Amino acid sequence: MYHTIVALVEDKPGVLNRVASLFRRRAFNIESLTVGHTESPGVSRMTIVVDSDDQNVERLTSYLYKLVNVIQVEDLTVLPKVTRDLAMIKVSATAENRTHIMQTVDVFRARIVDVTNSSFIIEITGDEDKIEGFVDVLRPLGIIEMVRTGIVAMARGTSPLYVNGNGNGVHA
Amino acid sequence: MKLTGAQILWETLVREGVDVVFGYPGGANLPIYDAMLDYPVRHVLTRHEQGAAHMADGYARASGKVGVAMATSGPGATNLVTGIATAMMDSSPTVFITGQVASKLIGFDAFQETDVTGITLPITKHNYLVTHTEEIGPVLREAFYIARTGRPGPVLVDIAKDAQQHSLEWTYDDKPIKMRGYRPDLRPTSRQIEQALEMISAAKRPLILAGRGVLLSGAMNELRQFAETANVPVAMTLLGISCFPATHPLNLGMMGMHGEAWVNQAIQEADLLLAFGMRFDDRVTGNLKTYAVNAKKIHIEIDPAEVNKNVPVDLALVGDLRDTLRQILAQMQPVSHIDWLSQIARSKGDSAVRDIQNLPPDDHLYAAHVINDLWHTTSGDAMIVTDVGQHQMWTAQYYKQDNPNMWITSGGLGTMGFGLPAAIGAKLARPEADVGAVAGDGGFQMTAAELSTAAQENVKVNVAVMNNGFLGMVRQWQEFFYERRYAATPMRSPDFVKLAEAHGLTGLRVTQRGEVVSAIQQARQTDGTVVIDFRVEQEDSVYPMVPSGADLHNMIRRPMPNPIAETAEDEI
Numbered sequence A: 001m002y003h004t005i006v007a008l009v010e011d012k013p014g015v016l017n018r019v020a021s022l023f024r025r026r027a028f029n030i031e032s033l034t035v036g037h038t039e040s041p042g043v044s045r046m047t048i049v050v051d052s053d054d055q056n057v058e059r060l061t062s063y064l065y066k067l068v069n070v071i072q073v074e075d076l077t078v079l080p081k082v083t084r085d086l087a088m089i090k091v092s093a094t095a096e097n098r099t100h101i102m103q104t105v106d107v108f109r110a111r112i113v114d115v116t117n118s119s120f121i122i123e124i125t126g127d128e129d130k131i132e133g134f135v136d137v138l139r140p141l142g143i144i145e146m147v148r149t150g151i152v153a154m155a156r157g158t159s160p161l162y163v164n165g166n167g168n169g170v171h172a
Numbered sequence B: 001m002k003l004t005g006a007q008i009l010w011e012t013l014v015r016e017g018v019d020v021v022f023g024y025p026g027g028a029n030l031p032i033y034d035a036m037l038d039y040p041v042r043h044v045l046t047r048h049e050q051g052a053a054h055m056a057d058g059y060a061r062a063s064g065k066v067g068v069a070m071a072t073s074g075p076g077a078t079n080l081v082t083g084i085a086t087a088m089m090d091s092s093p094t095v096f097i098t099g100q101v102a103s104k105l106i107g108f109d110a111f112q113e114t115d116v117t118g119i120t121l122p123i124t125k126h127n128y129l130v131t132h133t134e135e136i137g138p139v140l141r142e143a144f145y146i147a148r149t150g151r152p153g154p155v156l157v158d159i160a161k162d163a164q165q166h167s168l169e170w171t172y173d174d175k176p177i178k179m180r181g182y183r184p185d186l187r188p189t190s191r192q193i194e195q196a197l198e199m200i201s202a203a204k205r206p207l208i209l210a211g212r213g214v215l216l217s218g219a220m221n222e223l224r225q226f227a228e229t230a231n232v233p234v235a236m237t238l239l240g241i242s243c244f245p246a247t248h249p250l251n252l253g254m255m256g257m258h259g260e261a262w263v264n265q266a267i268q269e270a271d272l273l274l275a276f277g278m279r280f281d282d283r284v285t286g287n288l289k290t291y292a293v294n295a296k297k298i299h300i301e302i303d304p305a306e307v308n309k310n311v312p313v314d315l316a317l318v319g320d321l322r323d324t325l326r327q328i329l330a331q332m333q334p335v336s337h338i339d340w341l342s343q344i345a346r347s348k349g350d351s352a353v354r355d356i357q358n359l360p361p362d363d364h365l366y367a368a369h370v371i372n373d374l375w376h377t378t379s380g381d382a383m384i385v386t387d388v389g390q391h392q393m394w395t396a397q398y399y400k401q402d403n404p405n406m407w408i409t410s411g412g413l414g415t416m417g418f419g420l421p422a423a424i425g426a427k428l429a430r431p432e433a434d435v436g437a438v439a440g441d442g443g444f445q446m447t448a449a450e451l452s453t454a455a456q457e458n459v460k461v462n463v464a465v466m467n468n469g470f471l472g473m474v475r476q477w478q479e480f481f482y483e484r485r486y487a488a489t490p491m492r493s494p495d496f497v498k499l500a501e502a503h504g505l506t507g508l509r510v511t512q513r514g515e516v517v518s519a520i521q522q523a524r525q526t527d528g529t530v531v532i533d534f535r536v537e538q539e540d541s542v543y544p545m546v547p548s549g550a551d552l553h554n555m556i557r558r559p560m561p562n563p564i565a566e567t568a569e570d571e572i
Ligand SMILES: Cc1ncc(C[n+]2csc(CCOP(=O)(O)OP(=O)(O)O)c2C)c(N)n1
Pocket: B387, B388, B389, B390, B391, B392, B414, B415, B416, B417, B439, B440, B441, B442, B443, B444, B466, B468, B470, B471, B472, B473, B474
């Protein structure tokens, strides 16, 4: 089952390597990993999607906490949340299919961000399903190139990722 | 005061209480070595950086303080790797300081440049690459703090040469260390303590599994009080040995692959396992599917990542073992478990004619007898440091260690070559201790060059080489599981007596049991390091044995043609 894990980490050189190396060493497969800045300076946020069972994900969480630069880890899998992925898709655009493509873009609420005589770059944001649906529709029209950012996720509601530390026990 | 990075390093080390470092110089750490001469720190020049790493580890294990080793960049640093991994697996508080090429050369494959932080990432608790002089002080303070707090472990600090050389205005910063992501201070909730008390009082057949965490948290008295109050027998892991007196009536002995049958049997029959600072290593559990299926499990452990890793537990108390046991003890009622204790005594009685007494009464010298005699001759008071192999298991079985932190061995990584250098480090940490290294002929030769270090530094350790002409433990596996096809295990060795003498040290040879005691006595009375070459039985095996991955209760026992009567001398 896919788990969506969010980790707040110190923004220091080598931290991404430490996290990635941990997944490799403990034999977890990363489906998607994104990193970016957060509201607090010096703190980066990673969203990591792994295919693993609940028990192993619990292990993974405590392994992540062993890394000195990891501040907080939450498994958002079962929480109400918003997940987003962004894709840029370059499709070949001929005189015949241009209108058709533009209509499809509208239906999916995507955007055309670059236009040439023979191609479009289309940008789409959404959850995985939406993007996959869109790609399926475009595929017969001729996808030249595609890139996706990977997933970012945030739990719904007012509260931030609460800073309580490790899942086991409490702090002195 | 204007100081160079190298001077700041020593200023910081001295303030961390470092009195001895082990190491080897080279181009990339020359500034550190040059500055060293002005500081009150003893430097032990080893013959290989691996030796320095094991010495720092041995020093840490014997003293409880942080052990420090240093090396130059490139090959110096890579030579440390085995020692760092050894310290990591056994949670040994150590700091490794390596020189790195100048910061502007990093990434250009400069002479003797190696990505040391990359290489050691998975075998350190944490590591740092320092490229600016002003980082040296704070990073080293953090390194010592991380190495000794929480679950201890090795921390490596790689310092670029230019950062060692530059000067800056410096004063010592003694503010408490704050790290956002590092929380070594977990503790269980009072509800969890109550649950533990309930489970303990409900148990009919409780058993304590004591690991190295007992020693690391200094919970020896609390463990003893717990065991005595609730009348719970104690089984120890290989690394837990010495955390509970071997001669205590509630001590069962070592568990696991080469544990005595009654110990493993008791684990399988227990209805409550109290795992104290141990991590259910596969050498301890055997087949996980059949491991202690009748028992509820309480795990008291400082590292949350060890909880539910190998064995799912019913209750986990994450926190410092000593503090946690104190909280439990404050509310624990005395209980007796007469039936359970006599049940164990009965199964122990069945095998009371022990392995050691079953050895054929020929003229051969058996390693188990040597260890037994070593224990008698030293009144059980020596600090014993082992290498890895059969002799290690025999020493664990037959040297009945009563005193905490007097037993040092490479458990998690099983590093051959560990024994002699770790013993040298341990002796420097505890000069008053009678330190003996026990090694096989194979492992001894991996780091035998450190005899030269012992001679130069005038460090006295006694080295007992159990010379069986084989890589014994591997030969044993070949005998049991590979139809005695002895591929690459027979080993021809140099004359160890002459080897010792070549170093200006004393060498002794023992070929018969009657000579064992006098040789040990002579070694202890001789100044300087002594090597005793014990020519032991070549094809002897360690019993009992749970084959790797087999059920804990299914052990291979010593074939018994005609059991010999127990002799008083061999009794505990
Ligand atoms: C560095 C290293 N290499 C290989 C091994 C695998 N190994 C484990 S025990 C052993 C044999 C040790 O032989 P020896 O040192 O003579 O001791 P004995 O078992 O005979 O007591 C070997 C090769 C190891 N543990 N460490």
